[in-house]
Amino acid sequence: MAKLTAVPLTALVDEPVHIRVTGLAPFQVVCLQASLKDEKGVLFRSQAFYRASEMGEVDLKHDSSLGGDYMGVHPMGLFWSLKPEKPLSRLLKRNVNIPHQLHIKLCYPYFPVEGIVVSPPLDSLILERWYKAPGVTRIQVKEGRIRGALFLPPGEGPFPGVIDLFGVAGGLIEFRASLLASHGFATLALAYFGYDDLPSRLEKIDLEYFEEGVEFLLRHPKVLGPGVGIISVCIGAEIGLSMAISLKQITAAVLINGPNFVSGIPHVYRGQVNPPIPFNEEFILTNALGLAEFYRTFEETADKDSKYCFPIEKAHGHFLFVVGEDDKNLNSKVHANQATAQLMKNGKKNWTLLSYPGAGHLIEPPYSPLCPASRTPSVIPGVYWGGEVIPHAAAQEHAWKEIQKFLKQHLIPDLRSWL
Known part of the structure; x- marks a missing residue:
């Protein structure tokens, strides 16, 4: 069974996150998607495609994205490649007392075609990204x-x-x-x-x-x-x-x-x-x-x-x-x-x-x-x-x-x- 993990789940925005996937079929190709909404409700999205190892694992620290919003080995690529759905929008945090909530999904690769029902994600999780550490x-x-x-x-x-x-x-x-x-x-x-x-x-x-x-x-x-x-x-x-x-x-x-x-x-x-x-x-x-x-x-x-x-x-x-x-x-x-x-x-x-x-x-x-x-x-x-x-x-x-x-x-x- 496919399992998506990210460590840590809660961190400052300038701290790296280690994202891994286990339980895949050998050499299976999957899509990782990230999304968040800013304080104005603007949606930001990113995605990248990965091929599992012969052990059925993907590790963003070591594995290369095959395509999507970036290619190559970029452990934090899903974060910095986020793009707004509304043009000319800047991700600008106004209220630092609450974190960004970044949703990450593990999906089958697909191309959006009208009338085609997309399969539910294989797994998903939510990361909290803070601008203010505890005690500040x-x-x-x-x-x-x-x-x-x-x-x-x-x-x-x-x-x-x-x-x-x-x-x-x-x-x-x-x-x-x-x-x-x-x-x-x-x-x-x-x-x-x-x-x-x-x-x-x-x-x-x-x-x-x-x-x-x-x-x-x-x-x-x-x-x-x-x-x-x-x-x-x-x-x-x-x-x-x-x-x-x-x-x-x-x-x-x-x-x-x-x-x-x-x-x-x-x-x-x-x-x-x-x-x-x-x-x-x-x-x-x-x-x-x-x-x-x-x-x-x-x-x-x-x-x-x-x-x-x-x-x-x-x-x-x-x-x-x-x-x-x-x-x-x-x-x-x-x-x-x-x-x-x-x-x-x-x-x-x-x-x-x-x-x-x-x-x-x-x-x-x-x-x-x-x-x-x-x-x-x-x-x-x-x-x-x-x-x-x-x-x-x-x-x-x-x-x-x-x-x-x-x-x-x-x-x-x-x-x-x-x-």
């Missing part, structure tokens, strides 16, 4: 102008502090902060527009607001200090870079696919205004899917005239640039290379660059499905983010480990005693 505390933050959510690891601490910034989606996005807290970081998911009483639209980047967020985090008795880190993506990475230059408390900045200049909205700090650089609307591309690609819009300015670049050499902390070389929203590889060249020119060695061929703009925690395109409030019908499924998945898995190592290295004065 979530504290709603509404202090002064600051709006967000603070996640604290279990225990007395103190813990290294991190501020988490996202980009054009706006609102309060907590999944990465809660996951970092699950790995020992006191993390503030900081909203800056489109949430609570914050502005509905971004008209300026007020760095003093973000400075208040840094000071709030450092005042907390469970935050280690004397500095904090930033993890950021897209416009959030632009803000993160600007913060690292202006605020001495920033010890480590993770910048995922961001520009090294003010891209569209002026930055303001203590009366000084840093205006956005010119961009060429003619370079906004519409691809074959009718989706916008913005990665060429700053070519004529950012690539050739360094006067537009942030004075990154003034920063006191360390930088980790994470680049998807297939980013279709920003020319992230060029911007990161320009930033590191500027640091080297000034005799600085306070940076690391991770550059991933085939990875797109939205590099997220491991085993998250690639989101190549999605809707955004300001672009109709949507934005093409880029990325190829398998190399993007590999980039996410590698980068997440390196991000945590980098933050620990630069936020924990005596790492050995902390470990």
